[in-house]
Amino acid sequence: MPSSEDILGQKYDRCLADFLVKAGVGFSAGVVASVILFKRRTWPIALSTGFGAGAAYADCDRSFNPARIPGTRIVSPSELAPKPVA
Template structure:
């Protein structure tokens, strides 16, 4: 195994691959839960399938957004040097 650092292109490609895999898994799980709920609870209506598939896709989207921009999240505040309070004299 080489100890040279990865290029930024490889890092971005790995993040996209992870996002795509996450999207497929979570959308598939949402679809499956929707089908089961539709058959068992809702007398074969279509809306539980669409709803749970959308939830799975939304969760995957949020995880991908957090992967590419970790500072944008609830409770996170980015303070720039220009906005810091002046030191006491």
């Protein structure tokens, strides 16, 4: 069974990799949009990179705080204990 430090490290690694991929895709889409549609302005690059980084941040937040996933219910240990039969 992996230790809690290993699990935390894996989550951080996944978050960093996800951030780099999504920000990179956003940057690339921004460059293409800037060149093709917006006469080489810089704001589409910044906007789409921000969208990618924001999506990665939201995914990372859900990874570290599962209570934020819609439909997830956190159950206390007392609710999991078997009920005595009368």
